[in-house]
Amino acid sequence: MAVEPEAELIARSKKGDAKAFSSLVSRYEDRIFNLAHKVCVGMPAEAEDVYQETFLTAFKKLSRFREDSNLGTWLYRIASNLCWMRLRKQRSEPVVPILDHPHHHDEEPDAATGAQFRDWSDGPEELARKKVLREAVEAALADLPVDYRLVVVLRDIEGLSAEETAQVMKLSVPAVKSRLHRGRLFLRDRLDQAVAQ
Amino acid sequence: MLKHLSDYLDRDLDPSICRHIDSHMKGCKPCVAFINTLRKTVGVLKRQPRAALSASLRSRLRRRLSRIG
Numbered sequence: 706m707a708v709e710p711e712a713e714l715i716a717r718s719k720k721g722d723a724k725a726f727s728s729l730v731s732r733y734e735d736r737i738f739n740l741a742h743k744v745c746v747g748m749p750a751e752a753e754d755v756y757q758e759t760f761l762t763a764f765k766k767l768s769r770f771r772e773d774s775n776l777g778t779w780l781y782r783i784a785s786n787l788c789w790m791r792l793r794k795q796r797s798e799p800v801v802p803i804l805d806h807p808h809h810h811d812e813e814p815d816a817a818t819g820a821q822f823r824d825w826s827d828g829p830e831e832l833a834r835k836k837v838l839r840e841a842v843e844a845a846l847a848d849l850p851v852d853y854r855l856v857v858v859l860r861d862i863e864g865l866s867a868e869e870t871a872q873v874m875k876l877s878v879p880a881v882k883s884r885l886h887r888g889r890l891f892l893r894d895r896l897d898q899a900v901a902q
Numbered sequence: 903m904l905k906h907l908s909d910y911l912d913r914d915l916d917p918s919i920c921r922h923i924d925s926h927m928k929g930c931k932p933c934v935a936f937i938n939t940l941r942k943t944v945g946v947l948k949r950q951p952r953a954a955l956s957a958s959l960r961s962r963l964r965r966r967l968s969r970i971g
Binding site: 723724726730738742743751757764765793823825839857861862864867869885887889890892893896897 | 905907927932935938939943946947949955962963966968969970
């Protein structure tokens with residue numbers, strides 16, 4: 706069976722055709738759910754709500770969607786906004802001063818600072834470590850402030866480009882790169898601690 | 903140099919800065935270890951298992967969409 710072009714599905718959906726919109730949902734729902742699951746880490750009920758609300762909101766507001774835009778980017782934007790609003794309401798939303806004052810990250814990691822870095826590759830322990838690292842990533846993501854978490858998930862987990870992430874987040878590309886780098890440094894530190902244990 | 907390391911890993915950096923980093927790496931073991939762990943961090947993120955969307959949740963969304971269609 707021929708795959709119906711996305712533009713036609715969007716046009717029919719704009720007229721209220723729920724079946725056409727359901728076809729669009731099928732194309733994007735796994736990605737949107739994964740984003741929600743990774744950003745609302747440890748809160749599966751919130752992730753499920755974000756997934757559903759993203760498509761319900763999109764269906765209601767589809768008339769505002771411009772055909773020359775990218776539907777995936779638009780859906781990621783709705784989902785990211787929903788995640789952001791929900792997480793900002795959470796009292797547990799972390800405050801991580803290191804991200805605002807990453808002083809030790811602005812210095813060179815060399816003998817001048819006395820810093821020593823493990824390389825996380827001590828042979829036979831590597832396999833077990835992969836599991837440790839995967840689990841540590843989840844815990845570290847939960848501690849990463851949502852503004853950084855969203856950028857890291859969009860770029861490094863969902864695989865969006867810096868430009869696409871900037872469109873989703875309504876940020877400049879340099880701002881996306883800055884948040885991504887700081888987020889990665891934060892996660893690297895946390896994984897380093899996990900490996901050391 | 904540290905502020906450029908993510909762009910360096912993403913191959914999204916001015917070639918002259920890349921050459922500077924490459925040159926520095928040849929003589930600096932701590933920096934090599936650091937960038938290797940940063941690279942592994944990104945690798946672990948990229949390999950995170952995808953979340954599994956259940957059939958019941960997919961159906962629940964379809965039912966809600968059909969009610970507002």
